[in-house]
Amino acid sequence: MTSPKPIAAPSRLPEHEATYRRLRDMMMFGELAPGQKVTLQGVTTALGAGMTPVREAIRRLTAEGALTLHENRRISVPVLTGSQVDELAFARLRLEPELAERALNALSGRDIDRLAQIDAGIDRAIAVGDVPGYLAGNHRFHFAIYESAGAEILLSVTHSLWLRFGPSLRVVVETGGSVGPDLHKGALEAMRRGDAAGLRAAIEADIRQGMDRVRENLQPSLV
DSSP states (O other): OOOOSOOOOOTTSOHHHHHHHHHHHHHHTTSSOTTOBOOHHHHHHHHTOOHHHHHHHHHHHHHTTSSEEOTTSOEEOOOOOHHHHHHHHHHHHHHHHHHHHHHHTTOOHHHHHHHHHHHHHHHHHHHHTOHHHHHHHHHHHHHHHHTTSOOHHHHHHHHHHHHHHHHHHHHHHHHSSSOOOOOHHHHHHHHHHTOHHHHHHHHHHHHHHHHHHHHHHHGGGOO
16 A cells, blocks of 8 residues: 555544545556555554544545445455446446536536636646646546536436446556547637537547547457
């Protein structure tokens, strides 16, 4: 397990919530690999956090399906099966285009400019092979749209879906020979036109290419 700097909890967040979010981000952005064992001591050391908030963070992530509890009480990062990849793609293709369409009317020109800046950062990460930068930027781009939809339940479920495929996406990006691509330009163009159907189509295409890449690259190890 990598050892990032000790967690710095924002003043408004209690330690247990800050610890949960940091461990969640490690899952989301692939700092923990599929099949990797997760221990209380390892996470405590990596995050520089206390035992109690780390134990609570692991419990929450296990309940959310982001971590797997085995019969011998060992905890690990799940290894996705082919059917699970299909389920994740199915759910994402129904929830995320809907969130994007609901967000469209709430996005101002300034918001879209900010999304374009995020996408430019993603392009820079792709150009230099910056995997963490690409993954973080890609997440930021999508959720900057979805969080404007005003659909908290759909947003929460979508966060859970991203938690489940994040570790596998990191492996795919690192072993696939290239970082990226993304299809965000079509989404940005549709947003500027106020084109709901075009935005849905662009988000769907972006999801399909990403999940297809996960499916294809993980296929040899899927069971």
